Amino acid sequence: MSKNDSRSGEERLKEAYEELGALQRTFRIRQIPAIIVVEGWNASGISDTIATLLQGLDPRGFDFHALGRPGEEDRAHTFLRRFWVRTPAHGRIAIYARSWYSRALAEKIRGTEWEKRLDRAITSIKTFERQLADDGTLILKFFLQISSEEQRRRLVAREKDPLTSWMITRNDWDFHHLYDELTPVIRHIREATEEPWAAWHIVDAEETAVASERVLSTVIERFRAHLDTGGSAPLRAHAPLPPLPSSASPIDTVDLSLSMSRHDYDRVSPECQARLRACQYSLYRRKVPLIIVYEGWDAAGKGGSIQRLVRSMNPRGYAVVPVGPPSSEELAHHFLWRFYLRFPPAGDIRIFDRSWYGRVLVERVEGLASEHQWQRAYREICEMERAYVESGGGLIKFWLEIDAETQLKRFRERETDPSKQWKITEEDWRNREKREQYERAVREMIARTHTPSAPWTVIASNSKHHARITAQRAVIDYVNDLI
Amino acid sequence: MSKNDSRSGEERLKEAYEELGALQRTFRIRQIPAIIVVEGWNASGISDTIATLLQGLDPRGFDFHALGRPGEEDRAHTFLRRFWVRTPAHGRIAIYARSWYSRALAEKIRGTEWEKRLDRAITSIKTFERQLADDGTLILKFFLQISSEEQRRRLVAREKDPLTSWMITRNDWDFHHLYDELTPVIRHIREATEEPWAAWHIVDAEETAVASERVLSTVIERFRAHLDTGGSAPLRAHAPLPPLPSSASPIDTVDLSLSMSRHDYDRVSPECQARLRACQYSLYRRKVPLIIVYEGWDAAGKGGSIQRLVRSMNPRGYAVVPVGPPSSEELAHHFLWRFYLRFPPAGDIRIFDRSWYGRVLVERVEGLASEHQWQRAYREICEMERAYVESGGGLIKFWLEIDAETQLKRFRERETDPSKQWKITEEDWRNREKREQYERAVREMIARTHTPSAPWTVIASNSKHHARITAQRAVIDYVNDLI
Numbered sequence: 001m002s003k004n005d006s007r008s009g010e011e012r013l014k015e016a017y018e019e020l021g022a023l024q025r026t027f028r029i030r031q032i033p034a035i036i037v038v039e040g041w042n043a044s045g046i047s048d049t050i051a052t053l054l055q056g057l058d059p060r061g062f063d064f065h066a067l068g069r070p071g072e073e074d075r076a077h078t079f080l081r082r083f084w085v086r087t088p089a090h091g092r093i094a095i096y097a098r099s100w101y102s103r104a105l106a107e108k109i110r111g112t113e114w115e116k117r118l119d120r121a122i123t124s125i126k127t128f129e130r131q132l133a134d135d136g137t138l139i140l141k142f143f144l145q146i147s148s149e150e151q152r153r154r155l156v157a158r159e160k161d162p163l164t165s166w167m168i169t170r171n172d173w174d175f176h177h178l179y180d181e182l183t184p185v186i187r188h189i190r191e192a193t194e195e196p197w198a199a200w201h202i203v204d205a206e207e208t209a210v211a212s213e214r215v216l217s218t219v220i221e222r223f224r225a226h227l228d229t230g231g232s233a234p235l236r237a238h239a240p241l242p243p244l245p246s247s248a249s250p251i252d253t254v255d256l257s258l259s260m261s262r263h264d265y266d267r268v269s270p271e272c273q274a275r276l277r278a279c280q281y282s283l284y285r286r287k288v289p290l291i292i293v294y295e296g297w298d299a300a301g302k303g304g305s306i307q308r309l310v311r312s313m314n315p316r317g318y319a320v321v322p323v324g325p326p327s328s329e330e331l332a333h334h335f336l337w338r339f340y341l342r343f344p345p346a347g348d349i350r351i352f353d354r355s356w357y358g359r360v361l362v363e364r365v366e367g368l369a370s371e372h373q374w375q376r377a378y379r380e381i382c383e384m385e386r387a388y389v390e391s392g393g394g395l396i397k398f399w400l401e402i403d404a405e406t407q408l409k410r411f412r413e414r415e416t417d418p419s420k421q422w423k424i425t426e427e428d429w430r431n432r433e434k435r436e437q438y439e440r441a442v443r444e445m446i447a448r449t450h451t452p453s454a455p456w457t458v459i460a461s462n463s464k465h466h467a468r469i470t471a472q473r474a475v476i477d478y479v480n481d482l483i
Numbered sequence: 484m485s486k487n488d489s490r491s492g493e494e495r496l497k498e499a500y501e502e503l504g505a506l507q508r509t510f511r512i513r514q515i516p517a518i519i520v521v522e523g524w525n526a527s528g529i530s531d532t533i534a535t536l537l538q539g540l541d542p543r544g545f546d547f548h549a550l551g552r553p554g555e556e557d558r559a560h561t562f563l564r565r566f567w568v569r570t571p572a573h574g575r576i577a578i579y580a581r582s583w584y585s586r587a588l589a590e591k592i593r594g595t596e597w598e599k600r601l602d603r604a605i606t607s608i609k610t611f612e613r614q615l616a617d618d619g620t621l622i623l624k625f626f627l628q629i630s631s632e633e634q635r636r637r638l639v640a641r642e643k644d645p646l647t648s649w650m651i652t653r654n655d656w657d658f659h660h661l662y663d664e665l666t667p668v669i670r671h672i673r674e675a676t677e678e679p680w681a682a683w684h685i686v687d688a689e690e691t692a693v694a695s696e697r698v699l700s701t702v703i704e705r706f707r708a709h710l711d712t713g714g715s716a717p718l719r720a721h722a723p724l725p726p727l728p729s730s731a732s733p734i735d736t737v738d739l740s741l742s743m744s745r746h747d748y749d750r751v752s753p754e755c756q757a758r759l760r761a762c763q764y765s766l767y768r769r770k771v772p773l774i775i776v777y778e779g780w781d782a783a784g785k786g787g788s789i790q791r792l793v794r795s796m797n798p799r800g801y802a803v804v805p806v807g808p809p810s811s812e813e814l815a816h817h818f819l820w821r822f823y824l825r826f827p828p829a830g831d832i833r834i835f836d837r838s839w840y841g842r843v844l845v846e847r848v849e850g851l852a853s854e855h856q857w858q859r860a861y862r863e864i865c866e867m868e869r870a871y872v873e874s875g876g877g878l879i880k881f882w883l884e885i886d887a888e889t890q891l892k893r894f895r896e897r898e899t900d901p902s903k904q905w906k907i908t909e910e911d912w913r914n915r916e917k918r919e920q921y922e923r924a925v926r927e928m929i930a931r932t933h934t935p936s937a938p939w940t941v942i943a944s945n946s947k948h949h950a951r952i953t954a955q956r957a958v959i960d961y962v963n964d965l966i
Contacts, residue, residue: 315547
């Protein structure tokens with residue numbers, strides 16, 4: 001589509017659409033997800049540019065997103081969560097008219113210390129894009145450039161036209177008057193987020209038709225190049241894992257001999273229950289969401305511990321999320337996607353019975369995730385947890401530790417006690433045979449994800465009473481510290 | 484748990500919880516979904532009663548719902564949709580603190596003609612519960628009964644207690660003063676919705692502890708009885724299908740020889756596009772949602788027709804929903820559940836590329852649904868469509884008809900044209916061999932679901948140009964009639 005092209009505009013467009021359609025089909029067949037971000041100055045023609053692009057795409061295979069200000073629900077989360085839950089499934093194309101960039105600009109450049117907040121947003125964005133690119137997503141980012149003078153002309157023209165005047169708000173003029181001031185900020189954001197796997201294309205948009213054709217041809221080139229260079233293979237080289245931290249792991253210091261008598265349990269339990277209920281109410285009033293992750297050996301007592309933890313809580317404010325194997329829809333997304341979907345709303349508690357740590361435990365040991373995938377997951381998990389905590393959420397991670405003998409004893413009890421037989425399956429025995437492999441995975445998981453913002457609490461669980469009260473007290477202490 | 488029981492209250496409770504836990508596990512293993520509705524007068528102790536029940540349940544296996552007034556989004560739908568999307572998956576228990584009954588009462592008894600609106604709500608509720616029961620859901624409904632005098636005492640007591648005074652609003656007193664007036668209305672609702680598969684249990688709640696124990700023991704009895712009488716087998720006898728209506732089917736009168744030249748198509752197309760865009764804008768301004776269903780033979784041209792239909796529309800206001808085989812999560816719900824999830828928000832257009840009619844087409848012919856299931860589906864679909872249209876939504880259903888020769892010609896073209904080969908699979912040829920079976924299914928589908936509120940538009944599609952313009956004009960005419 002060079003400018004010397006002798007074909008008519010219509011002919012060129014038709015050919016471009018045919019090629020784009022073919023590329024879209026190839027992406028679908030090869031299950032490659034793609035993200036197309038169109039950003040730009042106000043009145044730079046984002047909608048028209050996207051309209052030109054969409055006409056060449058099969059509408060059954062793309063999702064279009066034009067997200068404005070977040071609603072109350074979204075504001076309770078890190079600002080990227082609403083984009084995380086809208087990432088494209090493998091083989092689909094997601095097109096964003098404005099995106100996390102406009103939101104970062106709109107939400108972060110107000111008030112004091114906005115530069116710090118903006119830099120934190122940039123860090124989150126870089127993480128977000130890197131994680132998606134690592135998962136095989138092609139990311140294209142466009143910025144439609146117009147001059148301040150051209151922007152003024154367009155705003156005036158739209159104000160005069162009765163069909164478009166309602167679209168122009170004071171906000172548009174406010175931003176127009178900030179054009180010069182915003183220019184270096186926007187350039188800084190673009191430069192800070194320029195990566196080989198998430199490159200910016202700055203498009204001269206003084207003429208919308210030219211810009212539209214430019215975006216269309218760039219999409220075609222980038223899609224084609226992505227297929228030529230191996231398609232879904234990630235662009236980034238696989239970095240080796242850093243050595244395991246040498247600091248003491250909380251799993252080394254856990255004292256499995258700790259126990260609690262039934263009598264003591266009955267004595268302290270009522271107070272714990274009352275305080276847990278008070279904790280829930282504090283979280284609710286302060287609109288702080290809390291995630292409690294339960295991981296642990298089979299038969300370590302996760303279910304019983306969860307049941308006692310929520311016993312006195314108000315069911316309006318908590319839910320237990322049982323995590324099993326991912327569904328087909330979940331498998332067609334980044335592995336963290338299904339957890340973002342289940343994050344608690346503001347003031348709510350979500351208890352994850354197993355969690356994203358399945359990636360580095362069962363999926364690692366059973367070979368359900370590739371080595372690259374589970375090795376990458378440590379960093380991805382730490383980044384997600386940190387962003388969640390930094391945005392104000394609470395996060396508690398329990399590892400319920402029992403020794404192999406206790407596990408064996410409980411398995412045998414389950415086999416002989418008719419009321420417990422449902423708890424034991426062939427799989428439990430198979431997993432037990434892999435205890436060594438799992439032990440290695442557990443130790444590495446805790447070593448690599450025991451972070452200042454999201455430390456593990458390892459609970460000695462050979463004694464169920466002791467383990468239950470320990471978990472309840474840990475929640476009480478955490479919430480009291482938090483709020 | 485009779486009153487003469489000599490065991491202590493604590494002992495009785497413990498035994499009841501053990502039995503309830505065992506029943507919950509059996510329901511999970513047998514994949515039976517259960518719904519427990521707790522309704523009652525204000526201050527009748529709904530929360531406390533449910534709290535007692537929940538303590539005996541594994542929190543990993545239930546979902547608790549306390550839905551108040553609908554938000555803006557939910558108000559754009561029939562009032563049952565927010566409950567439809569929250570029906571329990573197979574093997575799970577959903578507990579509702581107040582439910583569609585309270586919502587019907589709160590939303591329908593205002594303004595003029597409230598009795599008519601209430602009766603329509605009752606009809607929808609009966610349909611909703613029957614469809615879920617037919618799908619194997621156990622439905623339990625409780626009403627906590629207290630006297631007007633007791634209600635007054637409790638409201639006064641709560642107002643005096645600083646911990647609960649904030650909970651009492653003017654609304655509570657308004658409803659209290661309506662106690663006598665509401666009594667016959669509530670009785671009418673209960674009587675009208677009393678069915679063998681959705682029976683009411685009226686519980687004397689003058690003493691909350693007694694009421695809680697009563698609800699708990701009733702749940703246990705009903706769960707046990709459900710297992711004894713065959714578990715997931717539906718309670719309702721399978722009614723034979725009514726004879727096919729003798730009125731002419733639109734598929735008999737379609738003239739497949741209709742065609743349109745490229746020249747005529749190019750001439751009328753621009754105006755259609757402009758009018759479609761105007762239609763979309765009218766729907767948006769009036770906040771009317773529109774569903775367009777595309778069904779038709781393989782190679783009938785659904786994809787191309789959809790692409791031309793949306794070409795000039797604003798992508799902010801439409802989405803295409805490609806419907807494939809249900810996911811594991813979708814299979815664990817009533818077959819209509821996944822479509823309720825994808826209904827358009829107010830003012831939006833959703834185009835379903837295949838739809839719920841898969842139940843009586845591919846699932847019938849390929850044996851993926853039992854005879855009972857697909858035969859029941861005709862009525863279920865008509866009921867859903869009617870409720871949607873009555874609540875103000877627009878619904879257009881297209882059947883794209885081509886004859887067997889045209890299909891064969893297109894299949895062959897697809898095989899030889901490299902740019903079209905992706906469109907043809909082994910499955911298409913297999914389906915073609917079953918043309919007779921599919922023809923029977925199509926004719927029966929149209930005969931049984933061609934209703935006044937949701938008629939089929941059969942589109943002669945041997946000529947693609949003719950078919951595309953016909954579909955576009957049908958949408959334009961429908962929207963212009965609607966608004």
